[in-house]
Amino acid sequence: MSAAVPGKARDIYIVGLRNQHAVENQAIELLERQIGRLKNYPEMEARMRQHVEESRAQARRLEDLLARHDTSHSGLKDTMMSLVGNLAALGHTPAPDEVLKNTMANFAFEHYEIASYKSLLTLADLAGEGGARAALQTSLREEEQMAAWIAEHIGPTVRRYVERSASGQTAGV
Numbered sequence: 767m768s769a770a771v772p773g774k775a776r777d778i779y780i781v782g783l784r785n786q787h788a789v790e791n792q793a794i795e796l797l798e799r800q801i802g803r804l805k806n807y808p809e810m811e812a813r814m815r816q817h818v819e820e821s822r823a824q825a826r827r828l829e830d831l832l833a834r835h836d837t838s839h840s841g842l843k844d845t846m847m848s849l850v851g852n853l854a855a856l857g858h859t860p861a862p863d864e865v866l867k868n869t870m871a872n873f874a875f876e877h878y879e880i881a882s883y884k885s886l887l888t889l890a891d892l893a894g895e896g897g898a899r900a901a902l903q904t905s906l907r908e909e910e911q912m913a914a915w916i917a918e919h920i921g922p923t924v925r926r927y928v929e930r931s932a933s934g935q936t937a938g939v
């Protein structure tokens with residue numbers, strides 16, 4: 767491994783921490799827009815409330831990791847990435863099948879986050895930042911658990927949506 771790798775990895779790692787901080791803020795917005803609307807999917811709403819709290823803790827973990835690299839939090843400029851922005855925008859679009867579109871967007875979003883934390887773990891290793899592992903692993907596990915929860919609830923959500931639609935009830939939220 768070239769001697770320049772740890773320094774370069776550190777730069778890329780810090781950018782990755784900042785980007786994931788922006789993604790967490792997007793996650794919080796995306797979930798908050800859905801909470802309070804899902805009166806016919808209360809278990810999904812409850813899981814989202816839990817994940818908003820987890821996402822806030824994840825953002826704080828990233829702030830703590832950034833603080834180790836004299837990147838002051840106030841100087842953090844969160845830039846929205848286009849993929850994440852597009853996913854988040856799905857939550858804005860009024861659609862009769864809102865719950866289905868949001869479920870798919872949430873599932874995609876969680877997988878983006880899983881990939882991001884896995885990348886950050888590799889970058890931390892390459893940069894010699896082994897002390898960051900535990901915090902990144904905690905967040906990664908939370909994202910994996912959220913993704914698994916959504917995966918289990920895709921089928922039941924589609925069934926409920928179709929049944930409610932078939933009986934002329936509000937189905938999309």
Ligand SMILES: [Fe+2]
Pocket residue numbers: 790793820821824879909
């Ligand atoms: Fe997250």
